[in-house]
Amino acid sequence: MLLRGTDALKEAAAAGHALPGFVAYNLETVQGLTAAAEAAGRPVIIRAGSGPFKHAGREALIRLALDAAARSTAPLGVHLDHGRDLDEITVCLEAGYTSVMVDGSHLPFVENIAVTKEAVRRARDHGAWVEAELGALPGDEDVSTDGVAQSTAMTDPQQAAEFVAATGVDALAVAVGNVHGFTKHPVRLDLEWLAAIHEAVPVPLVLHGASGLPVEELHGALARGVAKVNVNAELRRACLEATRVTLPSALPGSDVVSLWAAGRDAVRDAALEVIGRLSPRPAGADA
Numbered sequence: 001m002l003l004r005g006t007d008a009l010k011e012a013a014a015a016g017h018a019l020p021g022f023v024a025y026n027l028e029t030v031q032g033l034t035a036a037a038e039a040a041g042r043p044v045i046i047r048a049g050s051g052p053f054k055h056a057g058r059e060a061l062i063r064l065a066l067d068a069a070a071r072s073t074a075p076l077g078v079h080l081d082h083g084r085d086l087d088e089i090t091v092c093l094e095a096g097y098t099s100v101m102v103d104g105s106h107l108p109f110v111e112n113i114a115v116t117k118e119a120v121r122r123a124r125d126h127g128a129w130v131e132a133e134l135g136a137l138p139g140d141e142d143v144s145t146d147g148v149a150q151s152t153a154m155t156d157p158q159q160a161a162e163f164v165a166a167t168g169v170d171a172l173a174v175a176v177g178n179v180h181g182f183t184k185h186p187v188r189l190d191l192e193w194l195a196a197i198h199e200a201v202p203v204p205l206v207l208h209g210a211s212g213l214p215v216e217e218l219h220g221a222l223a224r225g226v227a228k229v230n231v232n233a234e235l236r237r238a239c240l241e242a243t244r245v246t247l248p249s250a251l252p253g254s255d256v257v258s259l260w261a262a263g264r265d266a267v268r269d270a271a272l273e274v275i276g277r278l279s280p281r282p283a284g285a286d287a
Contacts, residue, residue, distance in 0.1 A: 002070055023232045048064075093125075
């Protein structure tokens with residue numbers, strides 16, 4: 001079923017847990033993510049966006065993700081990730097996406113506000129919610145790069161409050177030391193800075209680049225207003241490792257189906273593990 005509206009996001013923020021956002025690249029990753037959501041019985045957001053469109057084709061991936069979500073027994077949101085083109089945002093909204101991310105983090109502050117306001121206006125006409133980003137993260141959303149170091153640029157709490165008030169966004173992605181993908185250098189979140197943003201901003205926060213974060217840091221972020229967590233590199237690595245292991249037995253018979261199935265199942269299992277980390281914790285668990 002399609003997960004529409006912001007109720008699940010707001011409930012997660014209030015309860016100190018989070019919705020996972022996972023990237024879908026093709027049929028097998030869509031199947032794996034759907035299976036994980038159904039097995040866990042938890043809402044999941046499928047991120048089918050600009051990067052994956054270059055591989056699968058925009059219309060094909062849009063249809064795959066929306067059809068899978070509509071047919072699933074689990075609540076699944078379908079989300080445009082890192083949308084920088086208002087025309088592409090409109091295409092996804094008209095197709096039926098439940099949410100979009102407008103990424104103006106590369107723009108000057110005033111221009112980021114302007115493009116985000118326009119995306120919010122368009123989304124309201126289609127009943128979708130909007131995530132925006134303030135404070136760009138280093139790294140690539142689709143490929144881990146060892147040379148990427150932790151950024152010292154942080155989302156300013158007061159600027160974030162001004163941005164949310166001016167744009168009307170429903171969720172805000174922030175930079176608090178997080179990095180896209182795996183890196184050689186340990187990533188440490190500035191939880192005090194995150195708490196200051198949470199105090200200043202009245203909407204749920206989003207944490208990009210959560211792959212490989214220590215569980216205690218992740219839970220610290222959930223206790224400080226983060227209600228959506230994006231994880232991608234962990235699933236990509238699991239998929240690649242499974243296909244590497246399967247390849248020798250698949251080659252003699254040219255058995256591509258077993259290779260694709262191994263990758264799909266690895267994505268499912270990795271997603272289930274992440275869902276467990278983000279699910280409601282027992283009373284008294286450390287924040």
